[in-house]
Amino acid sequence: MTLLRVEALVMKLSDFTLGPLTFEVEDNDYIVLFGPNGSGKTTLLKTILGFYRPILGRILFNGIDITGLPIEKRNIGYVPQNIVLFENMTIRQNIEFGLKFKKLGKEERKNRVKRISEILSIESLLDKKPRELSYGQKQLVSIARAIAPEPSLLLLDEPLSNLDPNTRLSIMKALRALKKFNTSIIHVTHIIENVLYPDSKLLFMYKGKILERGKTSEVFSNPTTLELASYLSNWNIYRVYKKKGSLICLNDRICFAVDGERIKVDDKATYIAFKPVDVILDRKIDGWSCYEGFIEGIQVTSYGYLYSIRFSDILITAFSSKRNELKERVRFCIDPSKVVFLRKGLSVER
C-alpha cells in the first residue's frame, strides 16, 4: 500500500528550487535518495518532515494530505545529519522522549526502550549522558530515539557519513536491524557504498530534480543520464563522435560495434559511458574492442589500481588488481555489451 505520495512538489529556498517532484513510498519500502551535495536531498527530506512548506504540490501520507500539517502531528521519524541528542537528558530519557507524547504508560515505555536498546545493542548506555558517548554510539542513540515511537516512515539524513570504517559497519548493522520495526525508510546519501540493500529503490537527485529512478543495482550499472554517470566515480564518459549503423565511435579510431536495437532506443543519447572494470588489461577477448595505449597515471584503491591509459586523443580509465608501471604500453579491451548510452538528464526528466 502507498504510504507516502509526493505529488508535483515544488519548494523554493532563496535561489534554489526543488522540484517539481513526484514519487511514492510503499509500506516497508527502503528508498535511497542519492545525489551530490547541494542536489536538494536534505531539502526534500525536511519538506516531507514539515520543516519547509512547499509552494506547489502536496504530500499525502496514508492517503491524507499532510502538506500543511505541523511536524509534530506527522508521525515521521527523523535522524538528522548532525547528531543532536538532548544533552540535558540521559540516553534512556532521550529514547523515551517521543514515547511520552504518544501517551504510553510507564511500563509500556520501559518495555519499548528495552526492546529498542537490545536490538541496537545499546543497553549499557542507557544511564549515561550523551557527553559520555563516542560519535558512533551517539548515532545509534539518535536512531533508537527516532524509531522508538515506531513511526510509519523514518527519514535518515546521511547516517553513515563522517564515520570511521568500523563504526560505519556497526551503524550499517543497526540500520539493517530496523527491518524489525515495519517502518518505511528514506535514506539520504551521497555515497554509493552507504546503500544498504542492492535491490532497494533509488532516486537520483541532481539540482533539485529526480533524474533517475529504479532498482539501485540497475541504476548504478546502467545509468542513463550524463549527470549520474559523471557522479559515479571514475566512469569513462565520452561524447559520441560518430554513429554509423551499429557502430558508435569516440574518435576516428575507437569504435564499438553494438547491436542496432540499442542504438535505435537511445537515439537521443549523445554520450556513452562504461566502468573501469569493464576495461580489461593485457588480454585479448573475442568480440571486444581492443586497442593499445600507454599508462599515463596510476591511482591506488583499496582493491587494486585505476590506470589512466592514453590512446590517441582520449584517456581511458581501467581497473586492474595487477600492478603495471607508468608509461608502460598495455593492451586494453572494452566490453561493448557494458557500454551505456547517456543523455543530459536536466533537459528530460524521467
Next chain:
Amino acid sequence: MKNLNSLPFFAFLVVFSLLVLLFFAYPLVLLLILGGSGFVASLENRSFMLSIEVTLIISTITSVFAVLFGVPLGYVMARYDFKFKSILETLIDIPIVIPHIVVGLMILLAFSSQYGIGPFLHKFGITVLDTIFGAILAVSYLSSTYTIKVVESSIAMIDPEVELVSRSLGASRFATFFRVTIPSIKRSILNGALLTWARATSEAGALFIIAYYVFFYRKTVYPSPIFIYESYITFGILQAVKFAAALVIIVIAIFILFRAIFRIRGQVY
C-alpha cells in the same frame, strides 16, 4: 632555544595581565581592610539593613523579569532572521550605552503623571517616583540586556536540528521550548540572571533620579548604593567605607553562594 625565544612573549603577557589584576584587586582589598572592621556594626545598623533589603528586592525582581521576558526575546534574536533585525539588536544594546542618569530621567518621563501612558497608570494608583516599582523599571531597563545577550548567544550555539528532532518526536513548539531548549541553556539563563542581578544591585545613577529613596513599610529607605553615597556626604569617607565594605561582602557572598548551589545541584551539564 625555543624556550628562550618565547620568554619575552610570556613576560609581556604576565606583566600586563598582572597590572590589570592588581588594578582590580588593590582598591577592593583596601576597601575591605579599611571597612571590614565595621562589618558587624553595619549589620546592626537598622537603616543600612533596610537599604540592603530594598536593594535585594529590586535586583531579585529585576532578574526574574529579565529571565521571563529576556529568554523569549533572546530566542527570537538567536533563531530568526527577519527584516530590521539590526534595529532590534541596537535597541537591545542601547541601555548599555545610555548614561544611567538619563535612563532615570527617561523612566520618570515615560511613566510620570503627565506624559505617555503615565496618566493612565496614575488612574490605578501606579506611580514610579520614589517607589520600588519605579526602581525596578529603571534598573530593568539598564540591566536586562545582560540576560538577553547571554541567552541569545547560548541558544545560537544549540543546533536548531535539536528542536526539529524534538518536534518530529511529537513535541509541540511549546513543549520543545520548555523541555528541550530551556533545559539545555539552564546554566546560561542562571548566569545571565546572576549578571543582571549583580548589575541591578550596584545601580545608583538611575536611582538618583527615580528612587533616591523609596517608601518601604511606611518608612523612607535609601537603596543601598544611595545609602552609601548619603553616608559619604554626611559622615565622610571612613564611615561610607564601612557600609561599602559590608555591601560588597554581602553581594559577593550571595553571588558565590548562588553559583555554588546550582553547581552542587547538578544544574550544570
